[in-house]
Amino acid sequence: MTALRIRGGQVHDPANNVDGEVRDVCVQDGQVVAEVGPNARQIDASGMVVMPGGVDIHAHIAGPKVNAARKLSPDERRDDPLDRTELLRSGTGGLVPSTFATGYRYSLLGYTTVVEAAAPPLAARHVLSELRDTPMIDKAFLILMGNNQVLFELIRESGGAVSPRLRDAVAWWLEATGGYGVKLVNPGGVELWKQSNGHIDSLDDEVAGFGVTPRQVLEAIGGAVHELGLPHPVHVHANNLGLAGNADTTLDTMRTLAGRQAHFAHLQFHSYGGKPGGQPRSRAPELLEFLNRHPEITADVGQVMFGPAVTTTADAQVSARLRDLTNGKWINHDTEVETGCGIVPYTYKAGNYVHALQWGIGLELFLLGQDPWQVMLSTDHPNGGSFLSYPKLIRLLMDRAYREDQMGRANQRAIRHTALPDGLDREYTLNEIAIITRAAPARRLGLRDKGHLGIGADADVTIYHDRADREEMFATPRYVIKGGELAVEDGDLRRADDGLLLSSHAAFDPDVSRVLAPLFEERYTVAFEHYPVRDPVLREPARVVEAAG
Amino acid sequence: MRCSLVTELAPVTCAGCGILCDDVTVQRAGDGVRLQPPCSLGEEWFCERVRWAANAPAAMIHGQPANIEAALTRAAELLRGARRPLLHGFDGATVEDTRAAVALADRLGALVVTGGVRGAWPGAPAVPLRGASTATLGEIRDRSRLVVIWREDPATTHPRLLDRLGFGARAGRRHGQRTLAVVDDRDTATARRADLQLSWARERDLEALSALHVLQRGLALPASELEAELGGLLERIHAVPHAAFVHGPGLGDGAGGQRRVLALHELVRALCLDRHVVTLALPTAAGITGARDVLTWQTGYAQNIDLASGHPELVTATGPLATSEGVDVSLCIEGAVSELPDGVTKIALCSRPVGGVEVSIRTAAAGVEAAGTLHRLDGVPLTLQATLPGDAPKAAALLSRLLAEIGS
Numbered sequence: 001m002t003a004l005r006i007r008g009g010q011v012h013d014p015a016n017n018v019d020g021e022v023r024d025v026c027v028q029d030g031q032v033v034a035e036v037g038p039n040a041r042q043i044d045a046s047g048m049v050v051m052p053g054g055v056d057i058h059a060h061i062a063g064p065k066v067n068a069a070r071k072l073s074p075d076e077r078r079d080d081p082l083d084r085t086e087l088l089r090s091g092t093g094g095l096v097p098s099t100f101a102t103g104y105r106y107s108l109l110g111y112t113t114v115v116e117a118a119a120p121p122l123a124a125r126h127v128l129s130e131l132r133d134t135p136m137i138d139k140a141f142l143i144l145m146g147n148n149q150v151l152f153e154l155i156r157e158s159g160g161a162v163s164p165r166l167r168d169a170v171a172w173w174l175e176a177t178g179g180y181g182v183k184l185v186n187p188g189g190v191e192l193w194k195q196s197n198g199h200i201d202s203l204d205d206e207v208a209g210f211g212v213t214p215r216q217v218l219e220a221i222g223g224a225v226h227e228l229g230l231p232h233p234v235h236v237h238a239n240n241l242g243l244a245g246n247a248d249t250t251l252d253t254m255r256t257l258a259g260r261q262a263h264f265a266h267l268q269f270h271s272y273g274g275k276p277g278g279q280p281r282s283r284a285p286e287l288l289e290f291l292n293r294h295p296e297i298t299a300d301v302g303q304v305m306f307g308p309a310v311t312t313t314a315d316a317q318v319s320a321r322l323r324d325l326t327n328g329k330w331i332n333h334d335t336e337v338e339t340g341c342g343i344v345p346y347t348y349k350a351g352n353y354v355h356a357l358q359w360g361i362g363l364e365l366f367l368l369g370q371d372p373w374q375v376m377l378s379t380d381h382p383n384g385g386s387f388l389s390y391p392k393l394i395r396l397l398m399d400r401a402y403r404e405d406q407m408g409r410a411n412q413r414a415i416r417h418t419a420l421p422d423g424l425d426r427e428y429t430l431n432e433i434a435i436i437t438r439a440a441p442a443r444r445l446g447l448r449d450k451g452h453l454g455i456g457a458d459a460d461v462t463i464y465h466d467r468a469d470r471e472e473m474f475a476t477p478r479y480v481i482k483g484g485e486l487a488v489e490d491g492d493l494r495r496a497d498d499g500l501l502l503s504s505h506a507a508f509d510p511d512v513s514r515v516l517a518p519l520f521e522e523r524y525t526v527a528f529e530h531y532p533v534r535d536p537v538l539r540e541p542a543r544v545v546e547a548a549g
Numbered sequence: 550m551r552c553s554l555v556t557e558l559a560p561v562t563c564a565g566c567g568i569l570c571d572d573v574t575v576q577r578a579g580d581g582v583r584l585q586p587p588c589s590l591g592e593e594w595f596c597e598r599v600r601w602a603a604n605a606p607a608a609m610i611h612g613q614p615a616n617i618e619a620a621l622t623r624a625a626e627l628l629r630g631a632r633r634p635l636l637h638g639f640d641g642a643t644v645e646d647t648r649a650a651v652a653l654a655d656r657l658g659a660l661v662v663t664g665g666v667r668g669a670w671p672g673a674p675a676v677p678l679r680g681a682s683t684a685t686l687g688e689i690r691d692r693s694r695l696v697v698i699w700r701e702d703p704a705t706t707h708p709r710l711l712d713r714l715g716f717g718a719r720a721g722r723r724h725g726q727r728t729l730a731v732v733d734d735r736d737t738a739t740a741r742r743a744d745l746q747l748s749w750a751r752e753r754d755l756e757a758l759s760a761l762h763v764l765q766r767g768l769a770l771p772a773s774e775l776e777a778e779l780g781g782l783l784e785r786i787h788a789v790p791h792a793a794f795v796h797g798p799g800l801g802d803g804a805g806g807q808r809r810v811l812a813l814h815e816l817v818r819a820l821c822l823d824r825h826v827v828t829l830a831l832p833t834a835a836g837i838t839g840a841r842d843v844l845t846w847q848t849g850y851a852q853n854i855d856l857a858s859g860h861p862e863l864v865t866a867t868g869p870l871a872t873s874e875g876v877d878v879s880l881c882i883e884g885a886v887s888e889l890p891d892g893v894t895k896i897a898l899c900s901r902p903v904g905g906v907e908v909s910i911r912t913a914a915a916g917v918e919a920a921g922t923l924h925r926l927d928g929v930p931l932t933l934q935a936t937l938p939g940d941a942p943k944a945a946a947l948l949s950r951l952l953a954e955i956g957s
Contacts, residue, residue: 070849073677074849083860091861098846098848098861124930125922194825329677331676331683332821333685334683336686336690526571
């Protein structure tokens with residue numbers, strides 16, 4: 001492997017308290033090292049900005065839901081082809097790119113690790129197959145557990161407490177699927193919607209037929225993840241996404257999980273005041289205040305960007321609402337025992353009150369938050385916009401004049417309902433950008449080798465020209481080093497790399513199979529013995545992160 | 550059915566049709582096999598593949614037995630020299646086979662077709678126009694109290710489907726009374742099991758679906774002799790919280806087929822406003838669902854694509870593809886070679902015996918001689934087990950070899 005000295009760059013490595021120091025970064029055998037020999041290749045990074053490779057903690061890039069979104073929108077990728085080369089596979093782009101295009105474009109953006117944030121466990125083979133075809137980046141996926149009927153049975157059995165049996169079942173599921181972490185989407189609510197187009201009003205509503213409540217699901221599965229010591233805490237998509245007044249639900253969910261580690265996905269979509277059915281208002285400041293008092297809870301923002309998006313979610317009732325709102329394309333897919341799925345193409349319009357409010361709330365979360373380690377960058381790709389819009393979002397955060405210009409183009413009534421016009425003059429520093437795009441996500445994911453440039457870290461490094469136009473700067477890294485090898489130079493991919501699958505492992509009592517097998521027999525149409533993914537071709541190359549518990 | 554399986558295998562996954570039943574016990578029964586739960590299609594599927602494994606030559610060139618290396622070299626020559634290559638088939642292809650096939654097609658700049666290459670074009674695919682509401686088998690089994698089979702005969706083509714959907718021994722396990730309705734003017738095995746049969750000619754399907762949609766919207770229907778039947782069906786749908794429509798080639802094949810499928814999805818969408826209604830599509834073969842999934846994730850398009858320009862483009866031909874696109878060399882992967890016209894030079898990587906081809910290499914049948922992943926008709930991915938020792942190569946391995954040869 002290459003020995004490499006990245007010489008004289010302005011290094012931003014917040015995990016190691018390095019904030020813009022001019023120094024060398026040395027790389028050998030895929031890791032950051034203290035020194036390399038005189039014959040090491042050199043990259044002159046003087047005048048450039050050096051950061052760890054980007055880490056996306058929440059995106060939707062692979063699996064049946066994402067693939068259904070591709071099937072739904074051939075028209076929108078027709079004009080965005082990707083030609084094959086001697087090195088690269090062809091593909092198509094658009095908001096939901098083909099797998100190869102996804103890997104290449106993340107790499108060209110300086111990202112080296114991406115988490116698929118919502119995978120049905122039953123479809124793990126499909127997810128893994130797609131991830132194998134997503135090159136250049138290391139990737140992990142979170143498995144959906146918030147509406148799993150088998151887990152509901154175990155939670156009811158334990159009276160909502162974390163039982164050893166439940167803990168074992170969660171660990172078993174991770175082992176069976178190759179998943180990295182646990183995701184709860186609208187806990188209990190998706191099952192209710194599949195039952196009767198119903199929904200959750202309160203965390204104490206009972207999920208009909210199962211004798212459990214969303215609060216019990218949060219406490220029991222969140223508690224199991226916590227007790228297992230999984231590298232990433234429970235990742236929560238709270239109930240009532242997108243509804244006016246949902247901040248009450250979000251705060252209740254946060255209070256329920258307080259004291260345990262938890263990560264809240266796309267918080268922007270859960271920060272609305274107002275009355276149900278009415279026009280939303282921002283309650284982002286209240287949520288931030290809660291976060292300030294609870295460092296054990298983190299969030300990614302789920303910023304919406306004006307323009308086209310594709311809403312792809314396991315929260316199928318949200319999609320049904322958007323279907324009725326847009327009268328446009330709509331896919332629904334119900335997955336037995338485990339989850340739902342909905343897809344609706346959607347356009348966020350600057351002149352629309354709700355869309356402009358969503359945009360403003362996202363910026364509030366970024367700009368009013370006190371601790372960038374707690375509030376991370378995401379657009380919930382492709383729900384709030386493509387990951388390709390990250391550079392523009394970074395410019396919005398770093399460039400007040402640009403932000404104000406963009407605010408001026410948005411629905412003014414909505415903007416007035418946010419804190420943005422109140423002299424919110426904060427501009428993110430490069431170090432803060434490094435925190436919200438790599439250091440904090442890596443730390444929150446429990447990826448100790450990523451998101452920093454300390455000795456022994458993965459040699460995933462992104463080098464940018466230090467341009468005044470931050471959008472241009474972050475859209476076109478000068479170099480991307482992945483695993484110690486030069487992956488991108490001047491906007492061109494220099495090598496094809498498969499990337500690693502990241503999965504986690506926690507010990508469990510194998511006798512849990514005796515508990516699960518009859519429940520599977522009762523509920524699934526797949527035999528219990530055929531459910532776990534054992535195929536080496538799907539699970540390798542992998543890096544397994546052990547639980548701390 | 551005579552075959553030479555020597556062991557009892559349980560439970561394994563059967564790829565005799567798109568249901569991919571993975572609860573199957575295979576037992577030797579005289580010279581044949583018996584499956585538990587019983588399935589004549591599955592028994593035939595296992596026996597055929599066991600027989601092919603025992604009898605078919607490893608490779609053929611010009612109809613003469615050859616070794617695999619020579620056949621690969623010849624196949625690579627043909628593909629390298631092709632002006633308009635086509636990759637097709639995929640009836641029994643695994644996900645791994647299709648991944649390798651699309652990689653090769655990308656290098657060749659080939660057409661890739663996962664549907665038929667002969668016959669009338671059914672029109673632009675329906676799903677990208679408006680979407681669809683779908684579900685896995687278990688959702689339909691456990692929730693749908695009304696299942697409407699639209700012009701299909703799964704009791705014959707997918708023999709265990711009705712059982713898997715809860716109309717067999719486990720019927721009514723959770724949700725009490727359930728109704729099986731069939732729309733078909735034929736006397737089929739499925740119709741004979743149905744609680745209700747609605748009978749009109751296939752040519753009237755679009756009219757019937759549109760009329761149901763009109764009725765669902767509360768509008769008056771122009772005078773039609775279908776009104777009573779349609780009104781009755783709609784009443785039954787309105788009486789249940791969950792319903793499912795099962796459809797397939799009977800609705801979607803042939804001229805105007807996708808308009809009919811679109812009408813079904815529009816109807817289901819309207820019904821979904823106040824209840825939960827889903828559809829389930831029956832594929833023509835076990836490998837097709839996975840092949841289309843792979844094609845979608847690798848290229849962005851689900852069915853027929855053209856890579857000649859250097860990137861994927863959706864093929865929107867209106868005539869049979871092989872002729873309208875001027876295909877000169879075809880590579881069939883686990884499918885039916887016979888669909889192509891005589892003037893095309895044909896290569897086959899198939900577990901089944903093929904005739905009339907320039908080069909053929911016998912592959913290990915997934916689920917018998919080789920393991921592999923297939924996607925069930927509802928999208929659920931499942932692993933097929935290797936149940937019989939054999940030395941035939943997998944199609945995926947051969948495709949990777951071809952890619953290496955052509956790329957070098």
